[in-house]
Amino acid sequence: MDTTHMQPAAGGSQAELRLAMLERKVAELTAAVERLGHGTVPTADLPETVDIAADGIASFGVGFHPREFDQSGVPYRWTGHGDFFELRAALDRSAPRLCALRLRVPREAALDPVTVFVDYAEVAAELVGSGADLLLRCTLPLAPASGRVVVTVYAPNTAIVEGSIPAQAGHRVGVMFYGATITPVAATQAGAPRTGPAETPRHG
Secondary structure, eight states, X not given: OOOGGGOOOTTOOHHHHHHHHHHHHHHHHHHHHHHHTTOOOOGGXXXXXXXXXXXXXXXXXXXXXXXEXXXXXXXXXXXXXXXXXXXXXXXXXXXXXXXXXXEEOSSGGGGSSOEEEETTEEEOEEEEEETTEEXXXXXXXXXXXXXXXXXXXXXXXXXXXXXXXXXXXXXXXXOEEEEEEEEETTTTTSOSOOBOOSSOOOOO
16 A cells, blocks of 8 residues: 555644545555455454564554664664654454554653554554653454554654664654554453464564
8 A cells, every 4th residue: 555645744734634544544444345345354364462573574664764773682663754653464353452562752752742543543542651661552443354453653743863873864753662562452351362473573
């Protein structure tokens, strides 16, 4: 799917934001109708739990800078390559799931404002934690015919952060993305879920 049109200019209006998400939602619904025309999505082969690592490659859509390593050798990616950053994964959507993004926020204003969309529809989200290390959490609504999820975060407050690799090329950044997990809402009650990586990690 073409993603070039979803990036309004930095500081774009709320009307531009809603229009961009509506355009993406229409495209997503069109694709879903086509899938339904070929039968329902088989959930038996789809994971109920997904772990997206910062050093993977398959789940990253738009909005991320290349992978780096922090002083402890842990991989992360700067967001801020545009107003949005987006994750995608194959997922069993027959029940609600919890999504948690692990972030480090070097600037207090980096997530002010922040808006989260699931499949291009806005959802309630919360920031949990204190200091620079935070979890951005939301609930993924059920979508049995989908077989995938797209999580889009609108966080336009970017800046040049001295010492970062993107800054050396004059690029702006947002927050440091360390990974994300998607788990069943009632995982402790539903028994051991099927697990499967969203991607193959790339090292080196």
